Amino acid sequence: MKTWTVVFGLVLAACGVHASAAPTRVHVFVALADNATQGISPVPAKIGNGDDAESNLYWGASEGFRSIFARSKSWRLEKAEANPTLQILDRRIYRNAAKDCTLVAEAWRGKNIHQCLEAFFNSLRDRKCDLTAFIGHNGLMDEPVAVSVLGAEAPPTDAIILCCVSGSYFKPHLAALKTRPVLTTEQLMYPGAFVLRDALDVWLSKGTLSEIRMSAARAYAANQGISVKAAAGVFSKLE
Incomplete structure (x- = not known):
């Protein structure tokens, strides 16, 4: 327990001061795809090794978080830290100057997805960021994660959860943590970054929940080669 207290402390410290302070702060938890330990449909071995962030489907591969944000003209990498903990293989800090936003992203070993989800929920509980996101396999399908219930006085915070059927699986956790979901999913899906x-671009521009969902739908439709209408059905209608 002491070890995980230290890990959570590092995660929260990386995210920064309370969400009410400028700049806007976002924390992204990425659980690497892992054929060996997760209940996923197997992917090619090179991108399904949860101990290899460099090539992983959700991090270093062409549509993984690191690669997508490296190609973005809006986000500038400010710091990269390899192996900050035994469970985290890569931690990166990005800056979006136009939106006055700092983003911390972490690549967690696939076998540590349970601990990654615990850290995700703890970040929401402690209100260190304006928005907290999770990308990866829906680990709640394999093993439950307990969360504490916050009082009604908790300040607002938002969450994006990109994994299969996150809307129903994460709903009670978000309710207990007094967190507003701004993007979740209703179907099996591919959580490309x-x-x-x-x-995020729409959220940072203070777009509506409908605008956020449709932005996600257009991106998903373009990637999957399906209609925007079909892609919109992948994401929960939260508005």
């Missing part, structure tokens, strides 16, 4: 990139 291009969805987060486009949804």
Whole structure:
């Protein structure tokens, strides 16, 4: 328990001061795809090794978080830290000057997805960021994660959860943590980081929940070669 207290402390410290302070702060938790330990449909071995962030489907591959944000003209990498903990293989800090936003992203080992989800929920509980996001396999399908219930006086915070059927699986956790979901999913889906990139852009521009959902739908439709209408059905109608 002491070890995880230290890990959570590092995660929250990386995210920064309370969400009410400028700049806007976002924290992204990425659980690397892992054929060996997660209940996922197997992917090619090179991108399904949860101990290899460099090539992983959700991080270093062409549509993984690191690659998508490296190609973005809006986000500038300010700091990269390899292996900050035993469970985290890569931690990166980005800056979006136009939107006055700092983003911390972490690549968690696939076998540590449970701890990654615990850290995600703890970040929401402690209100260190304006928005907290999760990308990866829906680990709640494999193992439950307990959360504490916050009082009604908790300040507002938002969440984006990109994994299969996150809307129903994460709903009670978000309710307990008094968190507003701004993008969740209703179907089995591919959580490419291009969805987060486009949804974040609308969220940072103070777009509506409908605008955030449709931005995600357009990005998903373009990637999957399906209609925007079909892609919109992948995401929860939260508005």
